[in-house]
Amino acid sequence: GIIERDETPMEKEIAHLHQADFEFSDIFYFCRKGFEAIVEDEVTQRFSSEELVSWNLLTRTNVNFHYVSLRLTVVWVIGVVVRYCFLLPLRITLAAIGITSMIVGTTMVGQLPNSSVKNYLSEVVHLTCSRILVRALSGTIRYHNKENKPQKGGICVANHTSPIDAIILTNDGCYAMVGQVHGGLMGVIQRATVKACPHVWFERSEIKDRHLVTKRLKEHVVDKNKLPILIFPEGTCINNTSVMMFKKGSFEIGGTIYPVAIKYDPQFGDAFWNSSKYNIVSYLLRIMTSWAIVCNVWYMPPMVREEGEDAVQFANRVRSAIARQGGLTELPWDGGLKRAKVKDTFKEEQQKNYSKMLVRNGSIG
């Protein structure tokens, strides 16, 4: 961080010198909190890439580093040549092969009648193509605690940093994806894969209907032969330093939750997709011209909703577990703040707390 943040609670900061209820100095607390937020706040920094401690020879992470020496510049130029002229064409070729195989393979498997053979072949196709795509990104993934891998009929939840999170996970297992139907190449892939394997794709209009979404997911989960569904409850990409509020919808479906924590190593390449700054194509290009994508994946023991626990509490419990495992901070803020304004209820809460102090100290009738 940039500044020393004072975490003294309001009650102690505004401790009044005498029994008065209000003092002119009361605004100092709000004033300082406001300026601290202007210089550095907990939320907006999560929607931009993490700063590195030492430079990794990529200009994109060169925010605070200065020109050091000619030798370093030469090394950097060599790095650029290697990345753009050697690695990039290789990776684009692999990605093309991976995507084509996925579309062709799943379409072919989709022609077969439903049977265990079809399921087996579908898994083979998905796994193989996933592995090709991970190679295309020079992905180096370490999976921990494989004994906790998500089982059929369960729900896998993970923290979200990038669209490639899904590929990172499907590299090691088969999941039923959940998501919105897209157009273009993505739409072609979605239509092809759903023939081979029961992924859950929603139309844009259906996504707005929460009950419909929950119903469809419930139907999927009830069938213990179906692959575990993969959900990212934050709802948006965060920069992998923290976990924001989980949307409770995924935790109302029932069934067993298999939490997974994904932590990328930013030294080799920044996996975070800043969707307000880059579109998907420039994002993929940036990924493919990094050194590598290195990450750790922790499978965690399954969790179920306990007696007397509501969906929100359950969601927070799962979130804490994931944050602790991945070494991420937990924030009580909604990922939707990337785009939307914060709710007034938070301000009203602060006003209420301050009012309590005034009434308590003073002699107001």
Place this chain on the structure above:
Amino acid sequence: GNIGMLICVSVVSFTSVSHSQITRLYSRFTSLDKGENGTLSREDFQRIPELAINPLGDRIINAFFPEGEDQVNFRGFMRTLAHFRPIEDNEKSKDQNGPEPLNSRSNKLHFAFRLYDLDKDDKISRDELLQVLRMMVGVNISDEQLGSIADRTIQEADQDGDSAISFAEFVKVLEKVDVEQKMSIRFLH
């Protein structure tokens, strides 16, 4: 680039902020500047959630915009932030005969005074105090109660009997408060 250097030099002169701190604050300034035109608008500030939920958020944002303006450039941004530098940093600066630094006790108090003084007439009237109180308590305290709080506060601080608080009276009321500590932000490096 070159413009960056010019800004840095001029900013250093009136804030005595270190070079690395300026770089980080400039980086922060540009990340808040969504329109990418080198200035911040009020909306840019309101996009910071922790500031948007601050009961005095609007008054704080207002402090950055001089009379009638809707945009603040980096120089203005730093000028306002400079009020919050810790006072002990002034001992390091060599210029003892120059103008009073922005983060002196007196200037910090003046900054707080301006937060109350809504119409900028160098007096805090009962009305202005009521408005600021209302911002801080929201809907939780009735008009009568708030009115009596305002009356009592002004009565205690008002020395010349004009039912308003001048800057001198404001300073007197706060003479025992550790303004330096409460109105300072410390940088980690």
